[in-house]
Amino acid sequence: MILAALDVFANSLDFLVDRRELLLEKTWEHIELSLVALAISILIGVPLGVALGHLHRGSFLAVNIANIGRALPTLVVIAVGFTVLGIGFTNVIFALVVLGVPPILTNAYVAVDEVDRDAVEAARGMGMTPIQVLRRVELPLALPLLFAGIRTAAVFIVATATIAAIAGGGGLGDILVNQAAYRVEGLVAAALCVSVLALAADAGLGLLQRLLTPAGLKQQVSSFEPDVRPVV
Amino acid sequence: MAQPVIPDFGEASECVSENRLFCPDWVRDNWDPVLQPALVQHIQLTLIAVGFGFVISLGAALAAHRLRFVERPFAWVSAVIYTIPSLALFQLLVPITGLTVTTVEIALVGYTLLILFRNTLAGLRAVPPEVLEAARGMGLTAGQTLWRVELPLAVPAIIAGLRIAVVSTIALATVAAFVVSRGLGGPILGALRLDFRTEIIAAGALAVGLAVLADVLLVLMQRLATPWAASRRSA
Numbered sequence: 422m423i424l425a426a427l428d429v430f431a432n433s434l435d436f437l438v439d440r441r442e443l444l445l446e447k448t449w450e451h452i453e454l455s456l457v458a459l460a461i462s463i464l465i466g467v468p469l470g471v472a473l474g475h476l477h478r479g480s481f482l483a484v485n486i487a488n489i490g491r492a493l494p495t496l497v498v499i500a501v502g503f504t505v506l507g508i509g510f511t512n513v514i515f516a517l518v519v520l521g522v523p524p525i526l527t528n529a530y531v532a533v534d535e536v537d538r539d540a541v542e543a544a545r546g547m548g549m550t551p552i553q554v555l556r557r558v559e560l561p562l563a564l565p566l567l568f569a570g571i572r573t574a575a576v577f578i579v580a581t582a583t584i585a586a587i588a589g590g591g592g593l594g595d596i597l598v599n600q601a602a603y604r605v606e607g608l609v610a611a612a613l614c615v616s617v618l619a620l621a622a623d624a625g626l627g628l629l630q631r632l633l634t635p636a637g638l639k640q641q642v643s644s645f646e647p648d649v650r651p652v653v
Numbered sequence: 654m655a656q657p658v659i660p661d662f663g664e665a666s667e668c669v670s671e672n673r674l675f676c677p678d679w680v681r682d683n684w685d686p687v688l689q690p691a692l693v694q695h696i697q698l699t700l701i702a703v704g705f706g707f708v709i710s711l712g713a714a715l716a717a718h719r720l721r722f723v724e725r726p727f728a729w730v731s732a733v734i735y736t737i738p739s740l741a742l743f744q745l746l747v748p749i750t751g752l753t754v755t756t757v758e759i760a761l762v763g764y765t766l767l768i769l770f771r772n773t774l775a776g777l778r779a780v781p782p783e784v785l786e787a788a789r790g791m792g793l794t795a796g797q798t799l800w801r802v803e804l805p806l807a808v809p810a811i812i813a814g815l816r817i818a819v820v821s822t823i824a825l826a827t828v829a830a831f832v833v834s835r836g837l838g839g840p841i842l843g844a845l846r847l848d849f850r851t852e853i854i855a856a857g858a859l860a861v862g863l864a865v866l867a868d869v870l871l872v873l874m875q876r877l878a879t880p881w882a883a884s885r886r887s888a
Contacts, residue, residue, distance in 0.1 A: 429748035491817070492864040494824035497857035500841050504674070504850040580738030584828060587845060597740050598831065605748060612741035623736050 433609035440607070444593075448614055451592030454585070455578045455622075458514055462521030462574055467567065470529025474536075474563070475555050483530035490523030495581045503588045513582070513590030520581050521574040528570025532563035565634040572626040579619045593618070669851065676851040687840055687852075692859055695836035698826045699867075701758055703818055706765030711811075713766075714773035715799075724774065731766035739764070739828045747832065757829040764825060765818040772817075776810025777803055809882065812875040816868055823864040837863075 437444065473479045499516045506512040536559045544558040560567075586594025596603050596611035603611070668676035680688065710731075717724040734742070742760045750756040780803050788798045830838025837860045844852035876883065 423749075426748040488820075488868075492820050492824060492861060492868070494827040494838075494857070494860050494864075496827040496830075496838055496841055497824075497853075497860055500845050500853040501857055503845060504848075504853050576736055580740075583738045583740045587842070594740070597744060608744045609748060612744040615741045616737045616745070619736050619738055619741075620733065 429605050429609060432606040433613070436603075436606045436610040437613070440610070443596075444610065444614055447591070447593045447595060447611070448618065451579070451582055451594075451615065451618065454510075454513065454517070454582050454590055454592050455575070458517035458521055458578050458582070459571070459575055461514065461518045462525055462578070463571060465518070466522045466525030466570070466574075467529050470526040470570075471533050471555070471560070471563070471567075474530040474533025475551075475559060477534055480530070480534065483527055483534075486523045487527035490520060493520065495520060495584050496587075499581075499585055499588050508589040510590065512588050513585040516585060516588070517578050517581055521578045524573040524577065525570045528573070529563070529567045532566035532570075533559050535566075536562045561635050565630060568626070568630040568633055572623065572630060575622045575626055576619055579615070579622050583615050672848070672850055674850050675854050679851045680855050683852075688855060688859065691835075691837045691840050691856065692863070694839075695823070695826055695860065695863065698754075698757065698761065698829060698836050699819065699822045702761035702822050702826070703765055703815065705758070706762045706769055706818060706822075707815065709762070710766050710769035711773055714770050714777060717770075717774055718777045718803075727770060728767070731763070731770055734763040735767040739825050740831055743828070743832045752832055754833055754835060756832055757826075757835070761822055761825060761829070765822060768817045768821075769811075769814045772810050772814025773807065776807030779810065780806045805879075808878050809875060812871055812878070816871045819867045819871060820864045823860060823867060827860055 470483060473483050495516070498519050499513070502512045502516045502519075506515060533555075540558055540562065541554055544554045549557065582590060582592050583594040583597055586592060586598050593611045593615045596607055597615070600608055666676060666678050669679050713723065713727045717727060737745075739760060742763065743756060746756045746759055750759065784802060784806070785798065788802045793801065826836050827838035827841060829836055830842045837856045840852050840856040841860075844850075844856070
């Protein structure tokens with residue numbers, strides 16, 4: 422059994438080399454799809470979360486939306502989107518955005534809501550307008566946590582995009598759901614590519630998150646690990 | 654010449670043959686042969702995965718609580734597993750364990766580890782030092798302290814972890830259908846290929862409903878398991 426498994430892994434390495442053009446093309450498609458979905462999710466989630474956090478309103482909705490997002494199975498969202506929107510890019514982007522917004526929105530809300538009230542008070546005392554308070558105090562202090570949400574969503578979207586191939590999204594999932602054409606070797610090779618992509622997105626955004634953290638916050642943030650990451 | 658055999662699939666209702674958004678009659682007719690078995694399998698998949706995951710993470714968390722060097726490697730490995738997309742992890746395991754339930758369960762167990770380990774360890778570490786001091790003063794051994802003081806006080810954190818693990822396992826188990834036809838993912842995937850809307854919506858609603866129900870049950874379990882917290886809650 423172990424020998425047979427090793428054989429498959431060896432063959433999948435061959436597949437990686439022989440079909441590298443196909444894999445590169447599908448990987449690029451996967452990245453494109455994920456970036457579009459992530460950009461839309463950020464455009465929806467960040468302003469909404471920041472606004473609610475700034476006003477300290479809607480905590481129930483903002484906090485629970487992440488829980489709701491977690492309870493929604495990816496396959497169900499894709500399948501229901503498919504029944505309503507049909508096959509293709511729009512449906513897939515819709516599903517990815519539905520699943521990508523919750524972690525971004527919740528983190529953005531919590532990040533701004535939990536900014537030290539004394540700091541906000543002090544800024545107001547200095548005569549800053551609400552917009553200035555938001556831009557110069559709340560946002561910089563909220564940035565690390567806000568970015569953690571984007572990181573979570575990015576990993577989540579890369580993973581979900583894999584399953585989205587079933588509804589015509591393209592990307593590496595095209596290979597992963599098509600055993601008849603690519604056999605086990607192809608599936609394993611594509612699985613390796615998508616795993617590396619997810620790990621790279623996580624590590625890369627983690628690095629960016631650290632770079633964006635204001636120096637004064639570094640000490641505090643290093644001990645904080647958000648555990649609202651959903652799994653796909 | 655013999656008559657060709659035409660299989661009798663019964664009469665499809667107007668709603669089903671027109672593939673309207675949702676046909677209650679199809680759900681009623683197919684509850685016993687299709688939906689109910691899938692639901693039961695889904696619950697089995699989830700219980701086995703969370704059960705094994707809980708035992709492994711509890712062991713690792715207890716080890717890491719006493720020996721600090723255990724924490725980093727276990728947290729790192731479970732974080733890497735957590736980041737790998739489920740469909741990819743399933744396919745990476747297929748050459749080793751085949752298109753079987755084992756493949757699915759190994760992956761599902763893998764996804765529960767990070768959350769359960771982190772929450773359990775955080776719960777154990779959050780026990781106030783003066784409580785441990787009092788336990789020692791009462792003459793409790795290290796083992797007794799663990800069982801009677803530390804673990805009970807960690808219950809809320811552990812259950813918080815279980816809630817996340819159970820809900821996400823229920824969601825993830827739908828993807829298992831790509832490997833082996835078990836659980837609610839089976840009908841969803843089958844219906845997706847046939848573009849049959851009622852089955853997608855019915856099975857999808859069952860999966861979401863199951864996750865919500867499990868979450869509510871775990872909250873109730875936590876209230877029962879930590880009666881001392883009730884007075885604090887009401888205060």
